[in-house]
Amino acid sequence: MDPLSRYDPIVDDPTAFHDACGRPLPSVVRVNGIKATPDRVRRAFESAGVEFGPVGWHDGLFRLGGDESPGNSWPFVHGWVYGQEEVSAVPALALDPDPGERVLDCCAAPGSKTTQLAARMDDRGLLVGNDNNLGRLSALRSNAERCGVTNLVVTRADARNFSLKSFGGEAFDRTLVDVPCSCEGTIRKNPDALEDWSMDHVEGIAGVQKGILDRALEITRPGGTVVYSTCTFAPEENEAIVQHALETHECRLLEYELPLDHVSGLTAWEGDSFDDSMRRAKRIYPHHNDTGGFFCAKLEVAG
Template identity: 35%
Template sequence: MTLRRASSRRGAPHAREVASDEAKRPTPGQLAHVAMLLAEVLAFTQPADVLLSRYFRTHPGLGARDRHVIAETVFGILRHLRFLEYMSGSRAPRPLLLAYFHRIQGMSLRGLAPLLNAGEAEQVAAMRAGSSEQAPLAVRADLPDWVVERLRTVLDEATILALGRAMQQPAPLDLRVNTLKASREDVRARLAAQGLAVTPTPFSPVGLRLVGKPAIQHHPLFTAGVIEVQDEGSQLTGFLLAPTRHERVADFCAGAGGKTLLLGALMHSQGRLYAFDVSAARLAKLRPRLARSGLSNVYPQLITDERDARLKRLTGKFDRVLVDAPCSGLGTLRRNPDLKWRQTPDSVAELTAKQARILAAASRLLKPAGRLVYATCSILPEENESIVENFLAQHPEFQLIPANQVLARQHIALDTGAYLELSPALHATDGFFAAVLERTP
């Protein structure tokens, strides 16, 4: 990372630097709020977005501009935490803040001066002199050591570095068009006519990508169920499952139903689509989305676990099953940068055991010649390829169907090989994995 040097030319360059610093510089009050919030967030006991929402509720006097600055600063620090800690030599809120505004936001020492306490100018100068080029790969990629070691088993150093740096960038806002209500081109034209910069997603035929972060949840197209917020990678899992009209389909870990709604639209609201989940709270979030969508073929089902007696009665009854398995979420670090510090090798070990159980249970729902898609938003091989390979070794009645062939049959020009493996560095999506499995006839 390089710093912009002060120009020796007169007038305008210095004026532009001062103006730039003033635009970036938070107020002392905003800085104080960030420091208080960081002290909570850096304990990593709860998700950062939960803590942020709670903090804003308990500080109702904060204006929209204040909330924006505070949120962007907190998440910016989380995205670059390993680097900032390396440069500042501390994980305390105040040094991290100064390192963030100096080394990430590019503020000069002169521009930071109004915010500095006694002795802090020397700290900032030391940060300016430091370089991360010789730092360990984990620091440059801004990932925990144990994550980098797992990635080294399948990726080279340059790929890990590119992945880590892509994860440090905020995610774009992807939308899925509900094709029961409108075409992608019609929605794109309507959004563009309202001044929103929007482009078709390169791979998903029902996706749109917005520039910036407009409050789309209040847009008439959203409230009418014409669009939903959904990452393009998540959309592609529906096209791997490729359900058709009149089939019986299960979304085995439905959660709040983003993929359920996509599957229902691909089925043209025909057939029967079961949305299973162990959380009543998550399924409750599906119901208003379902009402907006216009779908009439979705049946939310609360289950106790993958051994629920109701599932046993459905053995061999389904044409297609989606298993969007609970996972570490390490593919979503652009959106949830604190996850890399809240997950541990032990928590991943617990997840992989659960993933194997869920995949085995879900597979029993399939008819002969039925299709199952196993998916995660993880970048770790033990949650992805290893789960699938172990399952196939124990279930010879299943075979792997190359994901690139499934997508090609639907005219989706994306080839990542036998598995769908998406990376923010290559595809501008979340880190995503999916495998297509079919039961022999």
């Protein structure tokens, strides 16, 4: 059975959903605000003969035309742009860090969201990019250097046990929890993403996700913000994880603006019910915006 068929009851148009999942994903780049502006990138692409077009909901994103690859232009080499899937830009926008704050990216490598956070922070304050994979951390460092990020500290740790000891014991203002997942929403970019899909894997990775979100809530200050996101459709990895957080921590779900077409988080799934505030979470389906799939929820730690 196609694993995606289990979501037919919760999508508005199952046929359009499956058709979109079967099409290749458009290439998108994000303007790196540390080094460039959208206008500067437009002029650079035009002079380099790069085919591109605007993304309607975000002026710092461009879709590349034809067979253009994000890494095949000099603006990429010089760190003016970063190849980033369109919906992958959502979590950093939801977290909305300010310059000078203390921010943690729990699962940072290879760096698309980390470098986006740095730009939104105007490269000021403390940004910690953590990952437990040494090879991926190498990519994070390389990407941060290319993008001119200077406020980043790179750490290697299991995010479920992240320690504040190296940071004076002081909690973070904002934490991004973009967790490892079953990656169902990446099927357009990785057609073999679901070859080894199983409910056992979904349920197993959900345990890891709970642990990472638990720790993020513990090390974020009262009144601080935690954003939880995945690139999967599975409620077991999305609403159920956030529900666990609501039941075990002093926190609440926040509403946030998202000009990209989306639907609300689920309040029920296969016999399980979730808090009514789960409607404040966002689900993004491939057929709504010609993107990948995504889930994003914004939490505030009680203060």
